[in-house]
Amino acid sequence: MHLHDLWFILIAVLWTGYFFLEGFDFGIGILTRTLARDTSERRVLINTIGPVWDGNEVWLLTAGGATFAAFPDWYATLFSGFYIPLLxxxxxLIVRGVAFEYRAKRTEERWQRNWELAVFWTSLVPAFLWGVAFANIVHGVDIDRQKNYVGTFWDLLSPYAILGGLTTLVLFTFHGAVFAALKTVGDIRDRARAQALLLGLGTAVLALAFLIWTQADSGNGWSLAAMIVAVLALLGALAANQAGREGWAFALSGATVAAATAMLFLALFPDVMPSTLDPAFSLTVTNASSSPYTLKVMTVVAVVFTPIVLLYQAWTYWVFRRRIGVQHIPATVQH
Incomplete structure (x- = not known):
């Protein structure tokens, strides 16, 4: 295997990890308005991700940095062409982090309500836009001979891309509802399971339509296998949720996210950004990659530090594994 192929796989793994972790993270933020009934319950939901949300975002930084180093032409075309949605x-993400930190700094109802609204919207918008972005990456965009995106912002909002955005939005919210059921106690736990059922059914409809469209447009045998895994995992998550097996439900909803993301990358390879103007203008793992020496140094660094990061993050989740409920929220922040 060539190093540029290996780094395509590693970048796919990083994005898969990001969507797995930040997916339920975004879902919790959305559920603060659709599941929580009052300030205390919103605080419970925020506390379920309080110790881990910033660690989850590290996967995005690593994926972006790895793309920049391993495939500089891909990074340049992607971040210039998709400048507005990525901005x-x-x-x-910046406002969301501030909202998590500042929401409980004052006890005034208006102060807390405004920051809670910020958490909701800054979770919902990225959950939608990531789907739009990756749908465009897989489907292809207007790239010219100089490897520049020559389309407009509105060209990114095709029916296929909007369907991709709606799919990730509902899928991440479903993933978050399953996580909320796993991490809470009492009435909010029961309502999270009930809402997970509805969200899972909505996800099944949207995801099936999007994945079938993707397979018909640019799929292959490997992407078809990943699509089947994603569908089976989603059905398993719904069944486990109904049976009250919340650990299994979360593992399977995560597997759904991972398999769906893997399908997109499998359908994309060996391209990294196809051109809709001329296939010869497409960016591939070959013509967009860094030098072999750069990739070799990156591989050594990844082999050394990746296990350390994974062990540390796993330890964090283990330490903060207990369930919480409204009874754990101090009275001073219930006002």
């Missing part, structure tokens, strides 16, 4: 995502 919106970046602003949302």
């Amino acid at each position: 919106v995502i970046l602003v949302c």
Whole structure:
């Protein structure tokens, strides 16, 4: 295997990890308005991800950095052509982090309500835009001979891309509802399971339509296998949720996210950004990659530090594994 192929796989793994972790993270943020009934319950939901949300976002930084180093032409075309949606995502992530930190700094109802609204919107918008972005990456965009995106912002909002955005939005919210059921106690836990059922059914409809469209447009045998795994995992997550097996439900909803993301990358390979103007203008793992020496150094660094990061993050989740409920929220932040 060539190093540029290996780094395509590693970048796919990084994005899969990001969507797995940040997916339920975004879902929890959305559920603060659709599941929680009052300030205390919103605080419970926020506390389920309080110790881990910033660690989840590290996967995005690593994926972006790895893309920049391993495939500089891909990074340049992607971040210049998708400048507006990626800037919106970046602003949302910044405001979202501030909202988590500042929401409980004052006890005034208006202060807390405004920051809670910020958490909701800055979770919903990126969850939608990531689907739009990756749908465009897989389907292809207007790239010219100089490897520049020559389309407009509105060209990115095709029916296929919007369907991709709706799919990730509902899928991440479903993933978050399953996580909420796993991490809470009491009435909110029961309502999270009930909402997970509805969200899972919605996900099944949207995801099936999007994945079938993707397979018909640019799929292959490997992407078809990943699609089947994603569908089976989603059905298993719904069944486990109904049976009250919340650990299994979360593992399977995560497997759905992972398999769906893997399908997109499998359908994309060996391209990294196909051109809709001329296939000869497409960016591939070969013509967009860094030098062999750069990839070799990156591989050594990844082999050394990746296990350390994974062990540390796994330890964090283990330490904060207990369920919480409204009874664990101090009275001073229930106002």
